[in-house]
Amino acid sequence: MNGDVTSDTPAPRPVLTRARIVQAAVGLIEREGADALSMRRVAAELGVAVMSLYNHVPNKGALLEGVAEHVIAGLELEDDPSEPWQTRARALVRAFRKVAHDYPRCMTIVLTHKIDTQLGLRPAERALALADAAGFDGPTSVRIMRALMAYALGAQLRETGVVKTLDNLVETQAESWAKLDAAEFPHVVALSEELASHDPETDFEFGLDLLITALDALPRGRSQSR
DSSP: OOSOOOOOOOOOOOOOOHHHHHHHHHHHHHHHOGGGOOHHHHHHHHTSOHHHHTTTOOSHHHHHHHHHHHHHHTOOOOOOTTSOHHHHHHHHHHHHHHHHHHSTTHHHHHHHSOOOHHHHHHHHHHHHHHHHHTTOOHHHHHHHHHHHHHHHHHHHHIIIIIHHHHHHHHHTHHHHGGGSOTTTSHHHHHTHHHHHOOOHHHHHHHHHHHHHHHHHTSOOSSOOOO
């Protein structure tokens, strides 16, 4: 008898956890969109019975909240209080942009579902802290926080939405732009080459510089603490 016995026993299936379920949901949303998400589809992704999911996630709403928390938890919020507030603000906005870029479809879930309070407030705390370090008063700090977050999210929406519109125009520019009346569209015609090319990274940094410069010009409500 051959002493080398090959076992046909399949490898044990990984333990089902809430984290695995959420990760499967994130992958499904990013591939097919939020409308494709269902408990049944997630179960199929994991190769388990749909009822087994409910031991870890009570319903689809809780699953969506888990997706939102997963995305926010991916924010890299390293911060050096000794750095100028402008540098810290740029780093915070770039971190938001990165996570929005990494999870473009899941960001819709982030914006429309509940998130664990402490987890969701960490970016806000960071923005308020750097505004305080710059010497802004409380109400202005809150508005600065909102402006920074709005720019980060808006920039990603612009890249995924408006840029697609520009791409559609570019595809037909030889035909459509050549027919434009230069008297009615003098600037579009004159800048057609610039309109036809876009660099999201350069556009983002240009807008971020404008925002930080404008914020820095705001009056301080008190003496700067740093």
